[in-house]
Amino acid sequence: MDVTQVTKLLEFFAWKVLWNPYFPIIFIILGIYLTVGMRFFQFRRASDIIYNTIGTLFRKKKKEKDSKGNLISSFGAFATALGGTVGTGNIAGVSSAIAIGGPGALFWMWIAALVGMATKMAEIILTQHYKQRYSDGSSYGSAAFYIEKGLVEERGWKWCKILAVVFTIFMIGSFYVAPGPYTIMESFQRSFDLSKYAAIGMSIAYTLLCYYIVLGGIPRVVKFAENVVPAMVLLYLAAGLYVIFQDLTALRTAIASIFTYAFKPCAAIGGFAGVAVIKAVQIGVARSVYSNEAGWGSSAIIHATVDVDHPGRQGMWGAFEVGVDTLLICTISGLMVxxxxxxxxxxxxxxxxxxxxxxxxxxxxxxALSFFMLIFALTTTTGWFSYLESLIVYCTRNKTREQRIKYIQFVRFTGPGVPLLFTLYAFYNNMVPSVVWMLLDIQSAVPVYVNVVALTLLSPLIFRLTKEFEVGYLDPEKAARKAARRAAAIAK
Known part of the structure; x- marks a missing residue:
């Protein structure tokens, strides 16, 4: 089977079977359903989300101890999750989406992100609510845990056990078939006109750096994310904004084309083959999910390690993540190209x-591109390691602590190396970027299918917990802040 046949086969599974014309619509409908059920929380409570997330950086806030006695804050979990989401997908993934679906794909990324803010918040609320605690003080969570506890144990739906297993298998696969080393090879070879062997050397050096971070466990991963992610995001935004505002006429034309081709077929232009509207919807939603991970159930995993007074408080970080990742960073990448x-x-x-x-x-x-790709890929790979640890814990949840540690050590030593082998295979067979990204679209689709079912079935609990958080926590806090401001004004 030659490369053309493989590409066609992958395209069939990616865009005809998994991300078929109907599934992106179903995904958006789920986001709308959760948005309505949560009473448009991400829009009504936008100021509270900002105050309780990025706003905490400007106030003194006590750090929490994680399950192993290591200091970890909500911001640490956010930085790690954002590092896991803000990665090569925000650069290579977005440009590939537009290359396949046209400028209109960016519009559908926005739509998926706006409703995805509620979806991701819902995932984190459930992950926090159903997280697994062990006698040694450790705690872990993932979609597999809330499927197991919420649907299998509480409701007695034993068939849902299959969903938890499928979710875990494909999520582990997403870690082992990661794009980091491949995109590093691609960007460095292109930027510095390196030989194939020199590019491979850069990919190996990248993998060794990943090992250094990953072998330090979640504490080192979180520390790396806290120190690197904010600066990484700000630098990329500054470079992107400079590119975008160089030509205001082109910017106006670009924005118009995004809205035009979201609802109108895009004709062939230059090397672009031209696409129908449904292709823009498909690729836009797929890359939005891969980028911000809303609906994927992945980044909610690290949020389970933080102890908060209510699951809804940590859920707000999820909504904020989607906004930063897609509505800000992906938009910058899309507008640049x-x-x-x-x-x-x-x-x-x-x-x-x-x-x-x-x-x-x-x-x-x-x-600059090579630098951004290196840092973005590092934060993604290392951030995903923290997810992988919880997935392995789910698989070994009935074993002793010593046995769980052995399995975790195994993934620490194999995690960064397997993607390198995949990269070498892809490079040796001259796979084009679109083929690599189709492989990623395939492996990300299956967990989303599982999560759509789980979130729908557990939606009454999501709505109850969200309302409980608003009435019992947010509203009293807001009233207290207003009273304090009035008292301060009177004192002046």
């Missing part, structure tokens, strides 16, 4: 963003 016209080649991948940066910064743009 549209404004500069880099999307018209139809190539996609990190190279399109590199072309956009090079068009403004010259040769330095290619170097």
């Amino acid at each position: 549209i404004v500069t016209g880099a999307w018209k080649t139809g190539h996609g991948g990190a190279g399109a963003v590199g072309d956009a940066l090079t068009a403004v910064f010259g040769p330095f743009g290619a170097y």
